[in-house]
Amino acid sequence: MRVCRVGLVGAGGVAQRHARVLAGFDDVRIVGVTDVVAEAAARLAGTTEARVFADVPALLSADLDAVYVCVPPFAHGETEEAVLAAGAALFVEKPLALDRETATRIDRLVEQRGAVTAVGHYWRYLAAVDEARLILADRPARLVGGVWLDKVPPVGWWPRRDRSGGPIVEQAAHVLDLARYLVGEVTEVWAVGNGTPPDVDGADVDGATAAALRFATGAVGTLGTTCALGWKHRAGLEVYADGLALSVGEDGLLVRDADGERRMPGDLEQGRTSVDRAFVDAVRGIGADIRVPYAEGLRTHLLALAVAESAVTGRPVRIPPLEPAGV
């Protein structure tokens, strides 16, 4: 395959970002786009050479190598099934779904088909995260503190729990994924929501959530989210080990230890480009650096759902250990 033929499902904010990045790769052709809102598809197509297709089956008839699924959380399921049935590689934006069942069903299909997949957890490609992982490789984390402190995003579905899954599932999934990548699996969570939705029409999600996390390694942690601000304040993770304090996230890396303090600036564009480059390379068979295939994204999704469930029930939720491969 010399050129990777890509289709886009969903033409909103994140699809526009992927389209921009993919348009910069000379071995990718964005063949088509579809969206339930035809004008959205037409707008995105107007910025690329892509054609507008009426629906997913029509898009999939265009001999695609890969499809980006960039729909809101409530709209996952049938599209992924159709993409996999058509034999195309699958890039899915997080969160994978609203629930466990849909994402688990797709995961099984991915495994049966042996499909190339990737999930949009691009933080794993940030240079600051690479550096943090190196530093933590031989320093067991003791305490972890994750935050996502933000405004309400400007999309109508976001403040509704039955559309977005809420801030933990929709946003803080990035922080939870980073915690898993740097510290390891979480075995138990306990969370509380503040019960006060943000001040926007139709909102029913918690405006703030606090969670406690227990890691398999023995580390303990917290996760705090709020959407009560008028700006994006911070999204990232603090990790403390013996004689080491490390702060990593969208704003880069800050490390403090016996040698003093050093910083590495954040570069989101680099992560956003690398996640697409790694996917295209894997689809073309010229690379093997997909850091979050669907099964790995599912682990993060199940963790986020456990935190969200605990915030609703007020009870701790245990997360079952990974089943051995093939079970």
Ligand SMILES: NC(=O)c1ccc[n+]([C@@H]2O[C@H](COP(=O)([O-])OP(=O)(O)OC[C@H]3O[C@@H](n4cnc5c(N)ncnc54)[C@H](O)[C@@H]3O)[C@@H](O)[C@H]2O)c1
């Ligand atoms: N990885 C990241 O950094 C990142 C950044 C932003 C958004 N996201 C994720 O991407 C997803 C989409 O976010 P967005 O900001 O692009 O939302 P958006 O509302 O701007 O765009 C979503 C688009 O999908 C379309 N759509 C809805 N249902 C559809 C269906 N069944 N088939 C085809 N199109 C459909 C909508 O009409 C809309 O145009 C969300 O889950 C969000 O969490 C990820």
